[in-house]
Amino acid sequence: MEFNWELMFTSYAAVFTPSILFMICVGTVAGIVIGALPGLTATMGVALLVPLTFGRAPLESLSMLMGIYCGAMYGGAISAILIRTPGTPAAAATVLEGYPMAKRGEAGRAMAMALFASFFGGVVGALIMTFASPFISSVALEFGPVEYFGLAIFGLSVIISISGRSLIKGMMSAFFGLLICTTGFDPISGYPRYTFGIVEMMEGPPFIPTLIGLFAVSEVFNEVQKIGGAQQIMAKLDQYLPSWADIKYCFKELCRSSIIGTVIGAIPGAGGDIAAFISYGEAKRASKNPERYGHGEIEGLAASECANNSCSGGAMIPLLSLGVPGDAVTAVLLGAFVIQGLQPGPMLYKEHIDLVYQIFASMMLAQFAMQFIGMAGIQLFARVIMVDRAILTPAIFVLSCVGAFAMRANVFDVYCTLFFGILGYVMMRYDYPLSPILLALILGPMAESNLRRALVISGGDFSILFSRPIAVTLMVLAVISLVMAIRGHQKVEAKLAEQEKLFNEVTQE
Template sequence: MIDYLLGGLGAAFSLSIFPVLVFGVLGGIILGALPGLTATMGVAILLPFTFGMAPIAAMVMLIGVYIGGIYGGSIAAILLKTPGTPASAASVLDGYALTLKGEAARALSISVVASFIGGLISTIVLIAIAPMLAKFALRFSAPEYFALALFGLTIIASVSSNNILKGLLAGTIGLLVSTVGLDPITSVPRFTFGIMDLYNGINVIPVLIGLFAISEALNQLENLNLKTKVAEKFNSKLMSLKDLKNILPTTIKSALLGTSIGAVPGAGADISAFVCYNEAKRASKNPEEFGNGSIKGLAAAESGNNGVTGGSLVPLLTLGVPGDAVSAVLLGALIVQGLTPGPLLFTQNPEIVYGIFSSMLVANIVMLLIGLFGIRFFCQITKVPKLLMIPIIIFLSIVGAYAINNSMFDVGIAIVFGVLGFILGKLKIPTSPILLAIILGPMAETNLRRSLLMYDGSWSFLYERPIALAFIAMAIFSLWSTIRRNKKG
C-alpha cells in the first residue's frame, strides 16, 4: 500500500500531472468563488476534455477542481458576505464579521488552513478506513436520513440565538419554500400554480444568491458614501501560531465529522459545514463569540466542508455509487476510462486508487499554497470602492443565478429572495435558517414518508434503529443545550 502511495505521489509531482493538478485547483477556486458556479458544474464541463487524457491525469484534474471549488466558495463568503456555494454559507457567519473588524487576511488564512487540515485528515481517513466507512454508510436508510435531517434542523435554533422565535419563523419560511414543486413521493404538484419552472422546486443556489449576495448589495447601497471602501479597516496580519493552537482541536473534530457526513450518500458539504459549526458552538466555552467573528466558528465550518471531499469518495471508490453530484461525474470519468469503481478497483487497478489518494493529498497542499499566496491579492477586493463593488456583486449574482440552469426564471427567484432577505434583515430575522431549511426540508419529508412506506405506516423506525435513535437523541440534546445557553445569556 505504501509503495502504491509513494508511486502515486511521484506521479502527482511529475511534469505531466502536476500542472494539470494546479490548473484544476486554481480553476476550482475561481469557479467556487463566483456565485452560481459550482464544483459540480466545473467537473461536468471539464469531463469531455478528460476523455483523451490518461486515467490518472483525468482524475487528478477533476479532483483538483472539486477540492478547489469547495474552498473557493469561502473567499467570497468571507470578503463580501456572498458565499459562492451553499457549502460556504456557514463561513459567512464569522468570516464576514472578521472582515468588518479589518481582519480579512487573518480570516482568509484561517479559512485556507482549516480547509487544508480538513481535506488532509479526510483524505487520510479515506486511505485508512474507506471500506469500514462504506459499511457504516450502507446502514443509512430512510429512517437514518430522516433523523439526520431532523438533527440538522435543530441547528436553526443554534444559528439564531438572539431570538429563537425569529429563527424558527425563518425556518418555517424555508421549509414551506422547500415543499414547492412535484411532491417527491407521489409526483403531485404542490404550490406550482401551473408554472412549469416550479415543478422541480425552488433551486437552492438562486435562493442563496438572493438571500446573501443581493440583499447585501441592497444593504450596502443604503449607506453608500462615494468614498467608502468594502472594509474600512484593514490589517494585513495573517493568523498567529496562537490562533492555530486555538482552532486546532475544533478543526480536527470538524474534519472527522465532515468525513463521516461525506461518506453518507446524499449528505454533502453544505450540511456538514452547518453541523460542524453547530458542534463547535455547542462545545465552546464562549458561544456568544459565534457570529461575531469567532475564529473557531470559521475554522469549524471550513474544515467541515472540505472534510467532505475525502468522505464523498468513500461510496464512490468502495461501492461504485456516487455520494453527491460531483462524485457522480467522477464516476462517469472513471467508467469512461474503462475502470470499474467499486471493490474491484482496489484489486484490479490499485495504481489508480492510490493515484487518486495521492493526488488528493497533493491537491490539498496546492490549495493551501494558492490560498496563502493568494491572500494578498484576494484582500485587494476590500480596497475596491463600494460604489464599484455593489454593481459587481449584483452583476455576478444575476449572471450566477442565470448560469446555474440557463434560466431567467432563476434570476427572478434570486431577486425575490434578495428583497425578502433585505426585509428580513431590517426585521432582525436571520436568513441562514431559510437556507438550512431548504437544504434539509426535502430530506426530512421524503425520508419520513419513505420510512413510513417501508414500515407499513408504523412509526417504530424512530426507536428501533440505533443510528436513527442516536441522531434523534442528538437533536434533542442540541435543542436543549441551545435553550439552556439562551436562558443563561
C-alpha cells in the same frame, strides 16, 4: 482489505511527475476561481471540466478533477468572506463569521484562517480516506431512509445555534424555509404542490438562486442605503498564514470538524453544506464564548471551512470502495470514471488498486497545491474588498444575477434571486435570521422524502422510525443538542442583558 504501504509509496512517486503535478495545479486554480464565483458550485465546476478530460489518461484527468474539487471547496469561502456571497452552498456557514470579520477589517486574517482550515480539513479527510476506507464504507451502506431522516433531524437541531437573538423568529424562519421546500413535485407521489401552475416551480425552489438572493442581493440593498463615502473597508493584508495564537485557539475545533466533515461526507447524499452547518453548530455549542458567534468569531469560521474540505475526502470513500457517490460532486465524478472506462466500486479495488492509491495520493497533493496557490491568491482576492463601494456593490448584483442564470440558463432563476433578495432584506431589517431558511432548504427535502419513503416501506406504520439503532441514536442526539442549544442561548441572552445593564448604568453616570 490490507493496507499496502509499498503501493502507497510507489503511487506517490507516480503522482510526483511534472505532468500530473501540473494537472493538479491547473485543476486547483480553476477550482478556486469557479468556487469563488457565485452560482458556480464545485459540482458545476467538475461537470463543466469533465469534457476536457475526454481522451486523456485516467490518472491525468482524475488528478485534475481532484484539484477542481478541493479548490472549489475552498474558493467558496473567498466570496463568502469578502462579499457575503457563499460561492458554493458548502460555504454558507462560512458567511456567518467570515463576513463580520471582513467588515471589521480582518479580511486578511479570515482568509488566512479559511485557507489553513480548508487545508487542515482536506489533509485529515485525505488521510482518513487513505487508511480507513473499507471500514467507513461499510457504515455508509447502513444508511437507509430512516437513518437519513434521523440525520436530517439532527442537522435541523443546529437551527437554534444560528437563530441570532430571537429564538421565535429563528423558528419562524426555519419553518417558513421548510415550507418553501415543499413547493414543487411531491417526492413520493409526484403531485405538483404550490406551483401556481408555473413549470419552473415544479422542481421546488432553485437552491443556488435562492441562496444568492438571500445573502448577496439582500446585502446589496442594505449597502446602497449606507454609503456616504466614509464606508470604505480597509483590509489588513499582511497575512498568508493564520497566526500561531489563532491556530492554537481553533485547534480543537479543527480536529473535531475535520472528523465530523469526513464522516458526513462518507454518508451518500450528505455533502459539504450539511457538514459545515453541523460542525458550526457543534463548535458554537462547545465554545466558551458563544456570545461572540455571529459577530466574527474565528473559531466558527475555522469549523465550517475545515468541515467542508474534509468532506471531499469523506465523499470519495463510498465512491471508490462502493461505487456510490458520497455527495453531488462525486456523483459527477462517477461519470468521469465511467468515461475513462473505470467502474468505481469493489471491482476497482480488485482490478485497478494502483489507480485507487494514486487517487489517494493526488487528493493529498491537491491539498498542498490549494494551500500554496491560495496563499499566492490571498493578496489578490482580499483586494476586492478595497474596491470603491460605488463600483463593487452594483457589480456584486450583476454577478449574482449572472450566477443565478448560469446554472440552468433560465430567467426565472434571476427573478427568483431578486425575490429572495428583497425578502432577505426585509427579514434582516426586522431581525428574522436568514441562515435557518438556508439550513431548511438544505435539509428539508432530505427530511421529508426520507420520512415518506420510510413510511411507504413500512406501509404507514410510524414505529419504523424507532426500529433502527443508528436512526434512534441520531434522533436522541438531536434532542440533546436542541436542549443544550436552548440552554446555551438563554445563557448568552443573560450575559448580553447584563452587559447592556452595565452599559446603561455607565452612560447614566
